[in-house]
Every structure is written in C-alpha cells, then in structure tokens.
Amino acid sequence: MMTVRQYLLDRIANGTIHMALIDPDKQSPEDAGKIARKMKDAGTDAILIGGSTGVTTGNLTSTAKAIKESSGLPTIHFPGGPDELSPAVDAIFFMSMMNSADLNNVVGYQVYAAPFIKKLGIESIPMGYVIVEPGMKVGEVGKAKLIKRDDPKKAVAYAMTAEMYGMSFFYLEAGSGADRPVPPEMIAAVKASTKIPLIVGGGIRTPETAEAARKAGADAIVTGTLLEQCDNDEILRAVVKAAKGL
C-alpha cells in the first residue's frame, strides 16, 4: 500500500495541496467526521488531527476513526506532545520544533515516543517545524524563539537545516488563529533556496491569504480555525480552491 508520505508527494507534484486541521478536543468525533466529509467535498487532500492542549489517546482515536469512516481521506496525527499516540491514524508527523528553546521539543519527546510509534507500527513522516511571529499558543507552549516576520534569512537557514537532515517536509507556522499568516516574502525566500516540500499554516482564513501563500510557493496549505469558525460552505470551498489554484 502507498505510504501517506508518497501520497502527499504525488499530489504536491501536481500543485499545491490543502490540508484541514481538526482538533479532537474541540468537537465530538461525529462532528469531526462531518467536518472532514465537508472538507473532502471541498477538495481537501488530507486531514491533520491535533492541538496544543486537551488531546488524549482516547479523543485522538475516536476522532481519527470517525474522520476515516466519513471521508476516507488520509489522517495524519499532528502531535502537540508525546503523551497521545494512536494506531487509528494513517501516519504521524514525526516533527522537531527546531526553534524551541526547550530541548524536549527539538528531540527529547521524540526519543521518548519513537519506541512506541515503532511498536504501534504507525507510519512516521519526518518534518522540521518552525514557529514564526506571532506564534500564538503553540509558540508559547513550545517556548519557541519566534522567527521575526522581517527575517526570511533565518527561516531559510532553518529550511536548509531540515533539508540537510533529510526531513520529508518543512512547516512554517504562524500559530493557530494568528492575525497575520506567514509573510509571502518568507515563503518565497524558503522556496527559492530549498527543494524540501513546504507546508504553511496559521492565520489563513480567506481565499486571498490562501492564494498569496500558494503563489509565493507553498506546497501545502493548512487551515484549522476556518473550519471551526465558518459555517458557510461557499467560503470553505473558496479557500480550498484558492489554496490549490483551481
């Protein structure tokens, strides 16, 4: 069977993809399933499951199962820490928050979790993750040394590091609910100097910001808050379309 990593790379080869982030702590598994189905119909390529707080093995498992059942989309655990793990997901982003001041977020939690991930047989997808201003809750909880919005060179150096480490993806994160997404200039600078597939997220809630991220060179665009706040399917579809350039 094809790995989730290969699925993502194949889709990215045809253009920018959209991934929807669902926090299992924010609604019932049944409602998560409905959201995933709606997003699939809108053109979303994969579902990320995670949150900074309140995620348990229980709500992660039931949410992943409901999403899979209702949408059939690949489910990827986007972990907020090492304590929640579930074999109900199709894959896990095995990520390092590279610009954290806390060594646990860089490599400690990964060392703790790796044997369990191996034992459970979950596909792990290595990813470098860096937090850009404003950073929001994940920046705070993760003790990130935020990349300044006017410092694309720093973002480029991190992306090069992730690439040289052999990571499969690099994620520029402005933080969930950010009032400003990652600057397009920063996305473009990273894209111009690395080949590693680039994921961008945080604060993307409009077709305009999604389009700007795609045009700057994002390979995958993540939206979370939009799904929670918006009950207008037209807008959801418009954002996914703009993200994918359809």
Ligand code: 1GP
């Ligand atoms: C958070 O990048 C994601 O990890 C999504 O952010 O909730 O602002 O869409 P939003």
